[in-house]
Amino acid sequence: MFAIVLALLMLLSACSSAPPTGPEAAKALIDEAAAAMGGWAMLDAVKSQEILVGGGDWEPMQAVDPNGEPRTINTFGQSTIVDFERNRMRLTFDAIRVYPTRAPVKFAEVIDGDAGMLESVDATGKVVRERLHPSRYATRLRDVRRLPLRVLYTAKSAPDITRVPDRNEGNKTLHILHYTDGGMPVELQIDSFNKLPMRIIYTEDDTVYGDTLNEVAINNTKLDEAALTVPPEIRSQPEIGDRIVSQWILRRVVMGVGYQDFARPQKVDLVEVSKGVYHVKGSSHHSMAIEMKDHLVLIEAPLYEERSAAVIKALEEKIPGKPIKYVVMTHFHIDHSGGLRAYAAKGATIIGPESAVPFLKTMLSRPKTVRPDSLAKAGNTTPNIEGVKETKSLTDGDRTIELIQIENPHVSGMLVAYLPAEKVLFVSDLYTPGTPVEPTNTTGIANAVALDTAITGGKLSVDRIVGGHGDIAPLRDLAKVTALPKS
Numbered sequence: 001m002f003a004i005v006l007a008l009l010m011l012l013s014a015c016s017s018a019p020p021t022g023p024e025a026a027k028a029l030i031d032e033a034a035a036a037m038g039g040w041a042m043l044d045a046v047k048s049q050e051i052l053v054g055g056g057d058w059e060p061m062q063a064v065d066p067n068g069e070p071r072t073i074n075t076f077g078q079s080t081i082v083d084f085e086r087n088r089m090r091l092t093f094d095a096i097r098v099y100p101t102r103a104p105v106k107f108a109e110v111i112d113g114d115a116g117m118l119e120s121v122d123a124t125g126k127v128v129r130e131r132l133h134p135s136r137y138a139t140r141l142r143d144v145r146r147l148p149l150r151v152l153y154t155a156k157s158a159p160d161i162t163r164v165p166d167r168n169e170g171n172k173t174l175h176i177l178h179y180t181d182g183g184m185p186v187e188l189q190i191d192s193f194n195k196l197p198m199r200i201i202y203t204e205d206d207t208v209y210g211d212t213l214n215e216v217a218i219n220n221t222k223l224d225e226a227a228l229t230v231p232p233e234i235r236s237q238p239e240i241g242d243r244i245v246s247q248w249i250l251r252r253v254v255m256g257v258g259y260q261d262f263a264r265p266q267k268v269d270l271v272e273v274s275k276g277v278y279h280v281k282g283s284s285h286h287s288m289a290i291e292m293k294d295h296l297v298l299i300e301a302p303l304y305e306e307r308s309a310a311v312i313k314a315l316e317e318k319i320p321g322k323p324i325k326y327v328v329m330t331h332f333h334i335d336h337s338g339g340l341r342a343y344a345a346k347g348a349t350i351i352g353p354e355s356a357v358p359f360l361k362t363m364l365s366r367p368k369t370v371r372p373d374s375l376a377k378a379g380n381t382t383p384n385i386e387g388v389k390e391t392k393s394l395t396d397g398d399r400t401i402e403l404i405q406i407e408n409p410h411v412s413g414m415l416v417a418y419l420p421a422e423k424v425l426f427v428s429d430l431y432t433p434g435t436p437v438e439p440t441n442t443t444g445i446a447n448a449v450a451l452d453t454a455i456t457g458g459k460l461s462v463d464r465i466v467g468g469h470g471d472i473a474p475l476r477d478l479a480k481v482t483a484l485p486k487s
């Protein structure tokens with residue numbers, strides 16, 4: 001057995017010839033790395049770079065004991081603009097320092113060729129400008145020279161650049177370049193698999209430890225044509241919707257919540273909950289429409305004008321001749337109030353939690369001149385607004401709708417709509433029927449408990465819950481959530 005392994009090893013080593021070493025091999029490897037990054041022409045084309053960083057600093061030499069956890073010094077934001085062509089840079093640093101004393105730390109450094117300037121604010125608030133300390137200047141420039149987009153230029157121009165034998169690390173083979181930069185030995189490691197620069201290690205002086213390795217690890221520095229290209233199969237997809245510029249959409253994106261139907265044709269599905277009661281479904285946000293003797297009551301006007309217009313049209317077709325007289329806003333949040341103005345324009349009375357009445361007054365009277373909606377076109381007539389303190393009943397003599405304010409962790413004013421005869425309850429955000437709540441979702445559990453407490457405490461006889469999000473589910477589904485451990 002041993003003989004076979006040995007033979008195999010010998011065979012393997014015979015097959016792989018050792019990679020070339022020396023200055024010429026180094027230059028060839030740098031060219032290979034440049035090609036892997038997109039080519040010298042692509043790298044040359046980058047004339048400047050802006051780098052935004054947020055993070056924290058830790059100082060090992062301020063730990064409680066020499067091998068202890070490094071001390072947290074600050075959390076910071078830093079922006080750097082580097083002009084490669086003219087050898088200029090500006091770095092701004094803005095931090096809250098927590099050690100040794102708590103204080104804000106702000107400064108800007110400007111490097112313009114061979115001169116550096118420090119701009120800071122003194123105790124009296126005056127801006128102080130001085131020549132940047134030469135060591136600080138030199139260290140910053142070192143950082144620029146080892147930027148992922150600059151390091152190959154730095155290596156290439158080093159007179160003593162050389163390639164040394166490859167090194168194995170785990171399952172990776174590293175190509176190694178050695179050179180000096182500013183008198184310091186540097187090792188540049190290139191990933192043998194994709195030929196991209198991987199690590200840059202400077203041996204520098206530390207006042208306490210002497211020769212110290214200072215390492216920058218790089219993760220994928222490819223200037224990839226594909227990264228800047230919309231591929232044909234995507235380009236050929238139709239663009240659905242309008243190009244409306246509004247921060248609203250980016251705010252939704254950041255929150256990871258529904259925006260996909262914005263400025264697109266709306267889908268409205270009327271799902272019958274009970275006779276004359278409809279779950280008015282869209283993709284992410286739903287309403288509930290209740291048919292009364294000579295009018296309709298709508299619970300929830302989510303999203304935006306276009307959603308409301310589509311809902312109004314669908315209800316006019318399904319239940320002609322009955323205007324929407326009341327619209328109930330469950331709570332003021334962006335996605336649950338955005339459609340209200342369209343109903344106000346139609347003359348509906350807007351009902352919301354008492355605490356949200358000032359909000360309603362403001363939002364229903366705001367100018368909308370950039371994209372006038374139906375209320376703006378109707379001359380922003382003052383709509384009727386009603387607040388619900390604890391409960392309010394809407395009835396036509398036959399059917400009754402109870403609007404109930406409930407205590408909950410989600411928002412200060414929150415209404416649910418309860419139909420006692422139908423044993424149906426409409427709720428937004430506190431519980432999403434049909435969507436399981438993970439045991440780790442403590443917020444979701446707390447919200448469900450708040451709803452459950454209101455149902456039990458109010459002795460509401462509920463069979464089914466209709467969601468402002470989600471579907472329609474039996475009450476026992478709520479119990480599955482409230483049974484989860486609470487923390």
Ligand SMILES: [Zn+2]
Nearest residue numbers: 331333410429
């Ligand atoms: Zn909400």
